[in-house]
Amino acid sequence: xxxxxxxxxxxxxxxxxxxxxxxxxxxxxxxxxxxxxxxxxxxxxxxxxxxxxxxxxxxxxxxxxxxxxxxxxxxxxxxxxxxxxxxxxxxxxxxxxxxxxxxxxxxxxxxxxxxxxxxxxxxxxxxxxxxxxxxxxxxxxxxxxxxxxxxxxxxxxxxxxxxxxxxxxxxxxxxxxxxxxxxxxxxxxxxxxxxxxxxxxxxxxxxxxxxxx
Amino acid sequence: xxxxxxxxxxxxxxxxxxxxxxxxxxxxxxxxxxxxxxxxxxxxxxxxxxxxxxxxxxxxxxxxxxxxxxxxxxxxxxxxxxxxxxxxxxxxxxxxxxxxxxxxxxxxxxxxxxxxxxxxxxxxxxxxxxxxxxxxxxxxxxxxxxxxxxxxxxxxxxxxxxxxxxxxxxxxxxxxxxxxxxxxxxxxxxxxxxxxxxxxxxxxxxxxxxxxxxxxxxxxxxxxxxxxxxxxxxxxxxxxxxxxxxxxxxxxxxxxxxxxxxxxxxxxxxxxxxxxxxxxxxxxxxxxxxxxxxxxxxxxxxxxxxxxxxxxxxxxxxxxxxxxxxxxxxxxxxxxxxxxxxxxxxxxxxxxxxxxxxxxxxxxxxxxxxxxxxxxxxxxxxxxxxxxxxxxxxxxxxxxxxxxxxxxxxxxxxxxxxxxxxxxxxxxxxxxxxxxxxxxxxxxxxxxxxxxxxxxxxxxxxxxxxxxxxxxxxxxxxxxxxxxxxxxxxxxxxxxxxxxxxxxxxxxxxxxxxxxxxxxxxx
Numbered sequence: 091x092x093x094x095x096x097x098x099x100x101x102x103x104x105x106x107x108x109x110x111x112x113x114x115x116x117x118x119x120x121x122x123x124x125x126x127x128x129x130x131x132x133x134x135x136x137x138x139x140x141x142x143x144x145x146x147x148x149x150x151x152x153x154x155x156x157x158x159x160x161x162x163x164x165x166x167x168x169x170x171x172x173x174x175x176x177x178x179x180x181x182x183x184x185x186x187x188x189x190x191x192x193x194x195x196x197x198x199x200x201x202x203x204x205x206x207x208x209x210x211x212x213x214x215x216x217x218x219x220x221x222x223x224x225x226x227x228x229x230x231x232x233x234x235x236x237x238x239x240x241x242x243x244x245x246x247x248x249x250x251x252x253x254x255x256x257x258x259x260x261x262x263x264x265x266x267x268x269x270x271x272x273x274x275x276x277x278x279x280x281x282x283x284x285x286x287x288x289x290x291x292x293x294x295x296x297x298x299x300x301x302x303x
Numbered sequence: 304x305x306x307x308x309x310x311x312x313x314x315x316x317x318x319x320x321x322x323x324x325x326x327x328x329x330x331x332x333x334x335x336x337x338x339x340x341x342x343x344x345x346x347x348x349x350x351x352x353x354x355x356x357x358x359x360x361x362x363x364x365x366x367x368x369x370x371x372x373x374x375x376x377x378x379x380x381x382x383x384x385x386x387x388x389x390x391x392x393x394x395x396x397x398x399x400x401x402x403x404x405x406x407x408x409x410x411x412x413x414x415x416x417x418x419x420x421x422x423x424x425x426x427x428x429x430x431x432x433x434x435x436x437x438x439x440x441x442x443x444x445x446x447x448x449x450x451x452x453x454x455x456x457x458x459x460x461x462x463x464x465x466x467x468x469x470x471x472x473x474x475x476x477x478x479x480x481x482x483x484x485x486x487x488x489x490x491x492x493x494x495x496x497x498x499x500x501x502x503x504x505x506x507x508x509x510x511x512x513x514x515x516x517x518x519x520x521x522x523x524x525x526x527x528x529x530x531x532x533x534x535x536x537x538x539x540x541x542x543x544x545x546x547x548x549x550x551x552x553x554x555x556x557x558x559x560x561x562x563x564x565x566x567x568x569x570x571x572x573x574x575x576x577x578x579x580x581x582x583x584x585x586x587x588x589x590x591x592x593x594x595x596x597x598x599x600x601x602x603x604x605x606x607x608x609x610x611x612x613x614x615x616x617x618x619x620x621x622x623x624x625x626x627x628x629x630x631x632x633x634x635x636x637x638x639x640x641x642x643x644x645x646x647x648x649x650x651x652x653x654x655x656x657x658x659x660x661x662x663x664x665x666x667x668x669x670x671x672x673x674x675x676x677x678x679x680x681x682x683x684x685x686x687x688x689x690x691x692x693x694x695x696x697x698x699x700x701x702x703x704x705x706x707x708x709x710x711x712x713x714x715x716x717x718x719x720x721x722x723x724x725x726x727x728x729x730x731x732x733x734x735x736x737x738x739x740x741x742x743x744x745x746x747x748x749x750x751x752x753x754x755x756x757x758x759x760x761x762x763x764x765x766x767x768x769x770x771x772x773x774x775x776x777x778x779x780x781x782x783x784x785x786x787x788x789x790x791x792x793x794x795x796x797x798x799x800x801x802x803x804x805x806x807x808x809x810x811x812x813x814x815x816x817x818x819x820x821x822x823x824x825x826x
Contacts, residue, residue: 119332126327154329164327172329245323255371261324268324 093294095231097161097221099190099210099264100132108134109141111149119153127268128161136160140188147176147184156188161266163247166207173200203264207247208284208299210264218301220284223260223267224253226293232258232269237295240286244279249286251295260286262297344597345687348406351431351587352688355398359427359579360420361568364559367394367701369689383724392689400556400705401428401530403684405485406597408526409677410506410551412491412709414536415558422489424558425530426580429485432528433588436580439487442480446490448541452501456481456511456518470515477518481511484522484594491531491548492540503548524591526598536709553677555708557733604683606694609753613696614678616752616800617743620662621711622669623802625653632806636668647716656796658718662739662746663799665719667712678706696744704736711736746800757787758804761811769818777819784812 108116116137120130136156140147151172158169173185177196186193195211202209208220225231235254242249249260250272257272287296342350356362368374368389375388397413397420404411405428413421422443429439444455457477467473480486488494494502505511506529510519521527533540536555561569589597606614621636626649628638636646646667650658658664679694681702686694713720713728713735720729728735747753761784769777788808791801 115333118335122332122334122336125336150329150333153332157327157329157332162327163324165329165332167326168328270322 095222095225098216104132104135106135106138108138123157126162133160136188140184143187144181144184147181163266207263218299220297222294237288240288241278250276361565362395365393405528409553410529412531412552412555419558421532421558425487430583432484443487446493473514475516487530492533506551524594526594554705601684601687616747619803620799623799665717674710704733774822
């Protein structure tokens, strides 16, 4: 089987129909989510799920949460603040639905996320694997050589790998990732619980978090 | 309907240093993204290149090669043919060189048989400079045996001719093409000699003269580029091209033939009746300010000392010929040529050096200052085009054959052009020039000239100034100069690569001798 890049939290394809909200241009928001590295399709479905769970939720805050869930890394801090806010107004179920989890798990999820950006409720079942990035360019991926020399960088959530002569930076969290080429070999940062794993026979680099026994 | 022409490449030379992920808020999702900023000029030029090769001119020939490390090569056939797969972005010369000429305001000669897209490429350059396709086509000067100076530059107003009491009162109806940023002269080797001379004034001096009236040819941007076409550059055509005009061609670019595997695209164009110059995307047009800024940016690309040194070494090979004269300074190919002698015979008569290892023995002439300046400008241009901060040896090597073609002339009696596999170089001038530079670089490395440059050190010492240099120190430096001369004399062989060093040592000796004499006179 050919493995392709993606997040293990996204194993189920997005299904559902977004409901229009008066005064909000959800198509524009979807394009902006895609421009920020996320999936417009998953954003629409995630937003629809949140609205279906509780119509009382502030639609703009919900869009931020749905956009983060759809993979837009830059929305992470704003979305975590919005989740706190909607929980205090009793609309936590909508936020949980947008994130695709049970409402009962939302509190624990937010708490874990503050210290572990890779946490999501299914991670333990996935043996600590979070996502695979890169992939062979001939099959729609990013790289023409297998990644190697994976290392953490000094920025939280950032790693670097080398493919052939070229170095790449990986930014990731539980829902999304971004790959960007580097001009030079980066200085390694301090190692943490999360690491980037590479394999000689694979064009994928895996983000993995060692779970406590 | 989908506009198949309007597709701009995100050029593969773009390299962004990775930044942090920019934080966003939910409100940002409902704001229209700001219009993308205009790309930097080098990026725009790369996009233009890729648009031309991917959309406009069918040219799957990547002969300007760049590789880091050794590229993959395949030996094909049994006659030494070798196909190279470069591992860095490489380019099609018949698009890249005209584009760089457009960027630097150069003069480009496109050569090749009829129907190879020479005029199409030149017309595209005119459209890139902001003219409409109709204006550019109207402005193309078609070389033909009856072309007069008036046809080229314009005519005096008949009314003024009747009434004027002096030449100063005659107004000239100048041709409109004269002040276009891109000027195109088709088949310039069919233009009569007298008209070629008028053309030379325009190309060389940037003005045109008629009936004592003068008109500058530079457009508002100050950047004007010229494109000439010819079926060959070996003396064919109705009239021989005057040497001074030929010398003004900054680069000579052979047009590539049509690759039969791209016939489908040709059929599509025939069916649609489309011409590429009518579909140049507006984003790729360079305004006058952009043209000036582009040329300034190219000129500002530095040439590092190690590249300059390697280039100096290459240039040094060609002026010297052992039997060219009696006095040491006159032992040059120019001495032989200006006296009506044959350089090839003078080279052959030199039994004291190995002709096979001496690159200077392969040429009939040295290099002009103009050719060197052009080489530097084009090396800077290609480095800038590739997004590099400084010129590299690879940049110089890539541009050198196009700049020196027709300027550094091969010595047809050299044994190299007579022997086995090398004979093909007698007709493939571009490969010969590329090989000449590669061989010079190999010798540079083998002789360790990059690490050890005593003449350069002595020149730098003088450049630092003579303030505070006493008689003892000046005397020591004189001794060092003489020691260097003795070292070269001790080898028993003399090559072109030493000629400029020896001249520089004599120059230094003179400067220090005069300085010492001045010191003694003062005391």
